[in-house]
Amino acid sequence: MVWLGRILAGACPERLVGAGRPAPLTDAQVPTRTGMSELRYHELRGEQVVYAIDRQERTFLPAAEHCPLCPTRPGGEPTEIPAPAFEIAVFENRFPAFASPHGAAEVVVYTDSHTGSLGTLTHERAQALMWVWRHRYAELGARADVEYVFIFENRGVEVGVTLHHPHGQIYAYPFLPPVPAAELAADARLGGCAVCELSARELSDGRRVVYENKHVVVHVPYAARWAYEAHVVMRAHRTDLLECEPAELDALAAGLQALVRGYDALFDRVFPYVMAVHQAPTGGAGRGRGHVHVEFYPPLRTAEKLKYLAGSEQGAGTFISDTLPEESALALRAAIGDAT
Amino acid sequence: MTPDSEPEPSCDPPSEHDGRREEPPETFGPLTLRRYVKDDGRALILYTHPDTGHAEGSLV
Numbered sequence: 001m002v003w004l005g006r007i008l009a010g011a012c013p014e015r016l017v018g019a020g021r022p023a024p025l026t027d028a029q030v031p032t033r034t035g036m037s038e039l040r041y042h043e044l045r046g047e048q049v050v051y052a053i054d055r056q057e058r059t060f061l062p063a064a065e066h067c068p069l070c071p072t073r074p075g076g077e078p079t080e081i082p083a084p085a086f087e088i089a090v091f092e093n094r095f096p097a098f099a100s101p102h103g104a105a106e107v108v109v110y111t112d113s114h115t116g117s118l119g120t121l122t123h124e125r126a127q128a129l130m131w132v133w134r135h136r137y138a139e140l141g142a143r144a145d146v147e148y149v150f151i152f153e154n155r156g157v158e159v160g161v162t163l164h165h166p167h168g169q170i171y172a173y174p175f176l177p178p179v180p181a182a183e184l185a186a187d188a189r190l191g192g193c194a195v196c197e198l199s200a201r202e203l204s205d206g207r208r209v210v211y212e213n214k215h216v217v218v219h220v221p222y223a224a225r226w227a228y229e230a231h232v233v234m235r236a237h238r239t240d241l242l243e244c245e246p247a248e249l250d251a252l253a254a255g256l257q258a259l260v261r262g263y264d265a266l267f268d269r270v271f272p273y274v275m276a277v278h279q280a281p282t283g284g285a286g287r288g289r290g291h292v293h294v295e296f297y298p299p300l301r302t303a304e305k306l307k308y309l310a311g312s313e314q315g316a317g318t319f320i321s322d323t324l325p326e327e328s329a330l331a332l333r334a335a336i337g338d339a340t
Numbered sequence: 341m342t343p344d345s346e347p348e349p350s351c352d353p354p355s356e357h358d359g360r361r362e363e364p365p366e367t368f369g370p371l372t373l374r375r376y377v378k379d380d381g382r383a384l385i386l387y388t389h390p391d392t393g394h395a396e397g398s399l400v
Contacts, residue, residue, distance in 0.1 A: 082378070087389060092382035128371060128389035135368045135387075246369070 037097060039174075047178050052097040060162045064114050069165035071112045086112045087125070088132050090170075097171060101145045104172035108132060108151070109165065116166050117270075118153065119260030126253035133277065134241040134249070140172040141240075141282030148173040148180055148281045156272025158299050158306060168275070176281050183278060184286045195291035198222070199233045208329040211258050211336050215251035218259050218336075220329040227301040227323040228266070228332055230259055232294040239290050240279035256294060262336030263296075267303035274298075 038051040059068055068080045081089045089109040096105035110121060110129060118126065133151050140149045153168035154161050176184075186194035202208055202219040210230060211218035218232045232255045238244050244252070256275075263271035274297040280290030301307045301323060312318050363375040370391070376384040 080378075081384065081386075082376075083386060086386050088387040089384065090387070091378065091384040094380075094382065124389065124391040128387065128391075131369045131371050131389070132387050135371065135373070 037099070039102075048175055050097050052095070054095055061157070061164070064164075067114055067163065067165050069107070069109045069163055069167055070114050080107070081109065081112075088128060090132065090136060093169070098173065100143075103146055103174040104140055104143075104170070106136065106140075106170040106172075108136070108168045108170060110168070111166055114165050117155065117260060117264070118166065118168075118275075119257050119264060121166070121257070123253060123257065126257050127250050130241065130249040130253050134244070136170055137241050137279060137282075140170065143172070144283075145174050146172040147283035148176050149279065150177070150180075151277035151279075153273075153275040155275070156270060156299075158272040159274050161272075176284050176286055179276075180278060180281060180286070180290070184281075184289055187289065193237055193291050195233060195293055196237050199235070207326045210262070210329050210333040211255060213251050213254055215248040216255035218255050220325045220332065222325060224325040224328070225319040225321065226297045226299065226307060227321060228263070228271075228296075228298045228328050229325075230296045230332065232256055232259060232296070234292050238292050239288055240292050244292065252294075258336050258340065259296065261339035262332055263298060265339035266332060266335040267300065269303060272299055 037054075040049050040051065041047075042049050062068070064070075066077065070079050070081075071084050071086055072079045072082045073084055080091055080094070083089075086109075088111070090106055091109075092099075093105040093107050098105045108129075110116075110118065111125065118129075121129070136151070137149045140146050150171045150173060151168060152171070183194060190197050198221070199217055199219070201222070203217060205222075208220040208222065209217060210220060215235055216232060217235055218230055220228070220230050224230075232252065234244065234248060234252065236248070238248065241249070260271075260273075263273065276295045276297070277292070278290065278295060279292045280286070280288050299306045307321075312320050365372050365374050367373070370389055372388045372390075374386045376386070378384050
């Protein structure tokens with residue numbers, strides 16, 4: 001017996017994705033593997049697993065002259081963006097983990113310059129990026145087949161980046177993934193907004209706060225799992241980017257850039273990370289509940305050493321860290337100061 | 341949702357450009373966005389911002 005999500009056989013054979021709680025299927029109902037994504041429910045873990053096998057074919061660390069995220073120069077090699085120049089571009093991923101009518105996968109290109117990072121964008125461009133994120137959250141979140149809009153960035157080969165051009169991604173999930181679900185569970189456990197409560201604790205303690213502006217606080221969390229994990233949190237309770245005032249979006253851009261520049265200054269090297277923008281779900285029981293914040297998970301524990309997810313982390317689900325959050329916050333706060 | 345976040349389609353007519361469908365520009369807050377459909381059917385949006393603008397999003 002194979003357990004799959006809901007199957008729409010024949011409706012869209014190239015973009016078939018299951019969704020929702022699993023239903024039992026016979027082997028005969030298992031779709032062919034070519035050109036489709038498939039959702040299976042892992043009963044032991046209580047979570048969905050996505051099989052997007054076409055992604056094996058995606059472009060892997062091309063030379064700069066073959067970058068698919070650069071603009072298409074007149075007479076030059078065609079890229080994903082058929083324009084000679086652009087500011088910010090968003091397009092549907094050629095190798096999607098999710099696609100309509102069961103979610104979406106998009107690429108967000110921050111700049112037409114092949115080099116740089118979120119930290120090196122002009123502040124005006126970073127502000128514009130916040131509006132792009134807001135737009136995509138609004139548009140994707142309005143879709144009936146989307147329950148959670150997840151904006152993220154993978155930076156560095158250490159976290160599996162396949163293209164160096166500054167960019168992020170958006171997955172619009174047709175279900176609520178486990179991490180935002182855990183945050184909603186934390187709300188219930190703490191009797192209110194967990195992010196508000198934890199941010200207040202950090203501000204009261206102060207030792208792990210690494211950056212503040214009028215609308216945003218950046219801290220290394222009390223129970224950070226990664227050595228230099230940091231959370232960029234809106235001071236006011238805003239469920240998503242649509243609730244933010246323009247000044248708050250500007251402050252969010254400033255906080256994100258300060259942190260990324262500080263990361264790069266910390267060990268005087270490009271600092272790899274996974275950046276995760278958490279907002280309220282746009283569908284299901286959790287709709288409208290949450291507190292917009294951005295979490296960074298950097299794999300470096302020293303300038304040269306990576307944190308690997310090994311036995312305890314993968315097999316038991318418990319992180320073992322060799323760095324106290326207060327110590328990493330001290331170093332990160334100084335690095336942000338140096339980089340400003 | 342704040343009022344400035346509603347997309348506002350302009351009155352410009354849709355056009356065709358090199359086989360890629362182009363929709364009239366829209367605004368979203370301070371952004372102007374232009375939607376295209378790539379040759380393989382995938383959606384593409386080019387965003388410009390008045391404070392950073394240098395590219396109008398025309399395709400090659």
